[in-house]
Amino acid sequence: MNIYDIADKAGVSIATVSRVLNNSTNVSQKTRQKVLDVMETLGYTPNAFARGLNLNTMKMIGVLCTDVSDVFYAKAVSVIENSLRQHGFDAILCCTGDNIEDKKKYMNLLLEKRVDALILVGSTFKEKLDNSHIEKIASSIPVIIINGLITLPNTYCILSDEFQAIYDNVVRLCHKGYENVLYLYDVDTFSGSQKLNGYKNAIKDCGLTINNDLIIKVPKDLNDIKEALSNLLKKGIVPSAVLASEDILAIFAMKSLTEKGYTIPKDIPIIGFNNSLLAECSTPSLTSIDNMVGNLCTTAVTTLTNVFSGEDVPHKITISCKLVERDTFIP
Amino acid sequence: MNIYDIADKAGVSIATVSRVLNNSTNVSQKTRQKVLDVMETLGYTPNAFARGLNLNTMKMIGVLCTDVSDVFYAKAVSVIENSLRQHGFDAILCCTGDNIEDKKKYMNLLLEKRVDALILVGSTFKEKLDNSHIEKIASSIPVIIINGLITLPNTYCILSDEFQAIYDNVVRLCHKGYENVLYLYDVDTFSGSQKLNGYKNAIKDCGLTINNDLIIKVPKDLNDIKEALSNLLKKGIVPSAVLASEDILAIFAMKSLTEKGYTIPKDIPIIGFNNSLLAECSTPSLTSIDNMVGNLCTTAVTTLTNVFSGEDVPHKITISCKLVERDTFIP
DNA sequence: TTGAAAGCGCTACCAT
DNA sequence: ATGGTAGCGCTTTCAA
Secondary structure: OOHHHHHHHHOOOHHHHHHHHOOOOOOOHHHHHHHHHHHHHHOOOOOHHHHHHHHOOOOEEEEEEOOOOOHHHHHHHHHHHHHHHHOOOEEEEEEOOOOHHHHHHHHHHHHHOOOOEEEEEOOOOOOOOOHHHHHHHHOOOOEEEEOOOOOOOOEEEEEEOHHHHHHHHHHHHHHOOOOOEEEEEOOOOHHHHHHHHHHHHHHHHOOOOOOHHHEEEOOOOHHHHHHHHHHHHHOOOOOOEEEEOOHHHHHHHHHHHHHOOOOOOOOOOEEEEOOOHHHHHOOOOOEEEEOOHHHHHHHHHHHHHHHHOOOOOOOEEEEOOEEEOOOOOOO | OOHHHHHHHHOOOHHHHHHHHOOOOOOOHHHHHHHHHHHHHHOOOOOHHHHHHHHOOOOEEEEEEOOOOOHHHHHHHHHHHHHHHHOOOEEEEEEOOOOHHHHHHHHHHHHHOOOOEEEEEOOOOOOOOOHHHHHHHHOOOOEEEEOOOOOOOOEEEEEEOHHHHHHHHHHHHHHOOOOOEEEEEOOOOHHHHHHHHHHHHHHHHOOOOOOHHHEEEOOOOHHHHHHHHHHHHHOOOOOOEEEEOOHHHHHHHHHHHHHOOOOOOOOOOEEEEOOOHHHHHOOOOOEEEEOOHHHHHHHHHHHHHHHHOOOOOOOEEEEOOEEEOOOOOOO
16 A cells, blocks of 8 residues: 555545645645545555655664673663654664674665664774774764764764773772772773773872783683682782772672682772672672763764754763762772 | 666666676676676665665564563573574664553554564563554564464464473472472563463462462562562561572572571572573572573574565474573572 | 656566 | 666655
8 A cells, every 4th residue: 555545545646645644734634634534544654665765764773782682782772772762763783793894794784774873882993993994884874982982074972981980999999008909801892991091090190000910801701700810819919909891790700709718898899890780689789880871872862863953063972980889899 | 876877887777787786697797797896986885775665675673672671681682683684684673661552652663664574572462462453563564472472363472481480490399398489570471470370380289379478579679679578577477489580589589588697598599580691690699590582582583584485384482491500599 | 735747766577 | 688667655846
């Protein structure tokens, strides 16, 4: 069934039907109602492809992340999807995994689907790397990057100030006398390096020297973390506090240290990052830095709609984090 | 830029360009290469809307769930998206929330986008309720339902055998002497009632009587659960074991009971459901029933592709769960 | 206020 | 193997 059928039954032209469909003002109330009635009784649904072909948009946004099953990305995608919908957009989800070639491939697939924009969540693209590809995309549609920084025309970055958050908390720990702060992280994304820099700068600014044994890169796996901590302790190094780039790392560290006889937080306070559900579920519950993912994502969508409406939009917006106090560290 | 531009530059007709685009065999190797070269140098991207208008498909599937930020749905959506992509489909994500009117609205939006099928994850629709709406949709596109049961033409249900899983574990607990098994749940979805029935039937089949005080419906909130358990204990009822419809409920119950001086699992063993990351993160780690969400979702996608290729597909596929043993209950 | 008709960019059928 | 052309269902301009 199409616009012609409706026009026939209603005794008007397809132009009029189209006008009704698009809420055009130039239709008499009587005609409009007649057309609407016919649509209703026939159960007509406009064809979005034909519409898209004319308007060159189907109001769809491509949302890319490495993996929605990760709690952080899941929350982000959830908020993004809801905000987009409130603005009349659908979200095409694309979980790319870590491989950079796959990412490019998937971006191209989304481009072929003629999405109106791309939102990259926690892109693992680092500055200076592979910008050519993003550049090509940004030349045709806006690209919003959440927790990633790329300086190119038509790209907009929404960042949580992870550098500052880590910096502040390391400084705080140092000032409370915890000078051997162990830092755990797992990936070298933009976000990852921001955090790591926060740690390093804080250590320096506290007048301490960076001990590379206290900076451990380790996968999100309990056994790997147990092993890493065993090795550390074997070297005779006992961390005075632990800070992790993600809650799960902090929790696994807590489990490992508890197993080795340390009491958390009495012996070793621990701080996680993301303030995820995991933080609430662990025992003792995990003090964690909240990266304000909800804010980040709604800001991203607002930014996007502003771009669409031709407003002057800043290239970079930074949102501060906040510490959520629970049992593993009380400031 | 369109197919005409390519045809011009390559000195062929648009028909030939279209053939190259669609990998038709009736093109000489020489012509094909020439056209491909032109496409490459001009950076041509075919217009999916025009293509969709002709073929009446853009190879997109609507994926509905209440909320992707929930760990279970996140995992499900992740697997579904990946499987769909392997079959050349994109996933339009739609988080509906719990409101049934919203669900209907969103389903209609997806229909308007002319998706090729709908996958409902953990629908809260109950049998006999609101089938008319699904029926209408299923009359135009296939509807796959994960952990929900609706018997209608062109609907296909992929279920995890949650009834049996709960049943078996309650029976197991009873046989080990734990006769006052507390059952915690939070929602009355199809899935929810399957589990509850499993509990009730098991209690009966063990020759015990159902004690309604031991069946508690409570939100996924630590304080609510603390309060519910306090009330239970005040009545003088101490559960001999706890079974929960979701890991998070089990974990909060564990926290509450630990706080009240009980030792888990020595005093009270606990079993969760979903085998989520939370189970691994809690202390002690949570024994949990794995609902095989990965299997469920890949089966759903396979089922869908079979429907598309016109194969004879069963209306209902049930996949059994399995108990993953950790520290809170060792059978 | 309404209608006629020209696209939008592609696919697929029919010729050649 | 290639080209011509009629749609696909809609929006939008121009006329009336």
